[in-house]
Amino acid sequence: MDFSLSDTQQQYVDTVKKFVKNEIAPAVMALDKKHAFPRQIFSKAWELGVMNLCIPESLKGFEVDVVSSALIIKELSYGDTGISTSAMCNDLANVVIGQHGTEEQMERFLRPFVDRPAFASFCLTEPGAGSDNSAMTTFIKKREEGGYILNGAKCFITNASYADQFTVFCKVGKPTANFMACVIVPCPPAAQIAPDAEIHETREIVFPGGGKIIIGKPEEKLGQALSNTAAVTFEDVIVGEDQVIGDRRLGFKYVVDVLDYARPMVAAIGVGLAKRAFDVTLEYTKERKQFGQRICDLPVARDMLVAMWKKVELAELALMKAAVKVQEQAPDRGIYASLAKNAAAEAALFCATEGLHLHGGYGFITEYEISKLARDAHIIDIYEGVREVQNMIIGREIL
Numbered sequence: 001m002d003f004s005l006s007d008t009q010q011q012y013v014d015t016v017k018k019f020v021k022n023e024i025a026p027a028v029m030a031l032d033k034k035h036a037f038p039r040q041i042f043s044k045a046w047e048l049g050v051m052n053l054c055i056p057e058s059l060k061g062f063e064v065d066v067v068s069s070a071l072i073i074k075e076l077s078y079g080d081t082g083i084s085t086s087a088m089c090n091d092l093a094n095v096v097i098g099q100h101g102t103e104e105q106m107e108r109f110l111r112p113f114v115d116r117p118a119f120a121s122f123c124l125t126e127p128g129a130g131s132d133n134s135a136m137t138t139f140i141k142k143r144e145e146g147g148y149i150l151n152g153a154k155c156f157i158t159n160a161s162y163a164d165q166f167t168v169f170c171k172v173g174k175p176t177a178n179f180m181a182c183v184i185v186p187c188p189p190a191a192q193i194a195p196d197a198e199i200h201e202t203r204e205i206v207f208p209g210g211g212k213i214i215i216g217k218p219e220e221k222l223g224q225a226l227s228n229t230a231a232v233t234f235e236d237v238i239v240g241e242d243q244v245i246g247d248r249r250l251g252f253k254y255v256v257d258v259l260d261y262a263r264p265m266v267a268a269i270g271v272g273l274a275k276r277a278f279d280v281t282l283e284y285t286k287e288r289k290q291f292g293q294r295i296c297d298l299p300v301a302r303d304m305l306v307a308m309w310k311k312v313e314l315a316e317l318a319l320m321k322a323a324v325k326v327q328e329q330a331p332d333r334g335i336y337a338s339l340a341k342n343a344a345a346e347a348a349l350f351c352a353t354e355g356l357h358l359h360g361g362y363g364f365i366t367e368y369e370i371s372k373l374a375r376d377a378h379i380i381d382i383y384e385g386v387r388e389v390q391n392m393i394i395g396r397e398i399l
C-alpha cells in the first residue's frame with residue numbers, strides 16, 4: 001500500500017494549510033467568541049475550490065476524489081471544525097444529486113454551487129427521529145394538479161439559516177409510510193440572502209406558488225460556534241416530480257449511500273481537531289515549566305503526549321482506509337466508514353480532554369484554544385450517527 005500523496009493531493013494540502021494559517025487561525029478565537037457565521041471565509045474557501053468537493057467534473061471542470069476530499073477537510077478542520085462542518089455540509093446535501101440525480105437535476109440543483117458561494121442543508125433528523133431515522137414523519141403527498149405537497153419538521157439542520165437549497169428525506173404518501181423519498185427544495189431567488197447578512201432570528205421563506213419554509217432561530221451550541229444549526233419546518237411546500245431524486249421509494253438506500261461518503265468526512269473533521277489539540281498541547285507543554293522541568297519532560301505527562309499522538313495517527317490510518325474503500329466503492333466500505341468515524345471521534349475527544357488537562361488551570365480559561373477544542377470535540381461523536389449506531393453497523397456486518 002502506497003501512503004504517498006499524488007502531486008495534486010499535495011497541492012490541495014498545501015493550499016488549505018496556507019488558507020488555515022493566513023485566513024482562519026488569526027481570526028478564529030475572536031469569531032468563535034462572537035458566534036459569527038464567517039461568510040467571508042466561506043467565500044474565500046469557495047474561490048479556492050475547497051468547497052463543493054462532490055460536484056461532478058462535468059459541471060465543475062475538475063473532479064475531487066474521495067481521498068483528496070478527506071485530506072482537504074482534515075486540513076480545514078485543523079483551523080476550525082465549525083467552518084469545516086458547514087463547508088462539508090454542502091457535500092452531505094448535494095452528493096445524492098450526483099449519485100442518483102438525472103443530468104437535468106445535476107444542472108439545475110448543482111450548477112448554482114459552481115456559480116457562486118451558496119449553502120445547502122441536509123434534512124434528515126427530526127425531533128422524534130434521531131438515530132432511528134425510519135421514525136421520521138415528514139412526508140410528501142400527491143397533488144391532483146401533479147407533483148407533491150411536502151409537510152414536516154426537521155431539527156439540528158446545519159447551514160439552515162443561510163441555505164439556498166434543502167435536500168429533504170421524507171416519507172411517501174403518509175407520515176407512517178414504509179417508503180422514503182429524497183426531494184430537493186431550492187429557495188426562490190427572492191429569498192437569497194445578501195452576502196454580508198448575519199441571521200440571528202427566525203426566517204420564513206414563502207414560495208410564490210404557495211407554501212413556506214420556517215427556519216428557527218439559530219441554535220446556541222456548546223461548541224462549533226462557527227457553523228449554523230437550526231430547525232426547519234416545511235409547510236405545504238409544492239414539490240415537482242422533477243425535484244424527486246431517483247426512485248421515490250429508495251430514500252433509505254440513498255441515505256446509506258450519502259452516509260458512506262460522508263462518514264469518512266466527519267472522521268476527517270475529528271482527525272483535524274485531534275491533531276490541532278495535540279499540537280497546541282505540545283507547544284504549551286514545551287514552554288511551561290514545573291518542578292524545574294518543561295511539562296513535556298515530566299515522564300507521566302510525556303506518556304500522555306505519546307498516547308495523544310498515537311490516537312491521532314491511528315485515527316488517520318482508519319480515515320485513509322475508509323476514504324480508499326469509499327473511493328473504490330468497495331462492498332465493505334460502510335464498516336470502514338463507521339470505524340473511521342468512531343476512531344476519529346475518540347481521538348478528538350481524548351486529545352482535547354487530555355490536552356486541556358495538560359494545560360492545567362489555563363486550559364479552563366477560554367482565552368486558550370484548547371478550551372474551544374474541548375467544546376468542539378463532543379459533536380464529532382454524535383452527528384452523522386452516534387458512536388453506538390456506528391457500532392451497530394460494524395456489529396451487523398462482522399457477525
Ligand SMILES: Cc1cc2nc3c(=O)[nH]c(=O)nc-3n(C[C@H](O)[C@H](O)[C@H](O)COP(=O)(O)OP(=O)(O)OC[C@H]3O[C@@H](n4cnc5c(N)ncnc54)[C@H](O)[C@@H]3O)c2cc1C
Binds near residue numbers: 124157382
Ligand atoms: C450541531 C449539530 C449539527 C447537526 N447537523 C445535522 C444536519 O445537518 N442534518 C441532519 O439531518 N441532522 C443533523 N444533526 C443531527 C444529528 O445527526 C443527531 O443529533 C444524531 O444523529 C443523534 O440523534 P439524536 O440527537 O436524536 O439522539 P438520539 O437518537 O436520541 O440518541 C441519544 C443517545 O441515545 C443512545 N442511543 C441512540 N441509539 C442507540 C442505539 N441504537 N444503541 C444504543 N444506544 C443508542 C446514544 O447514547 C445516543 O447518544 C446535527 C446535530 C447537531 C447537534
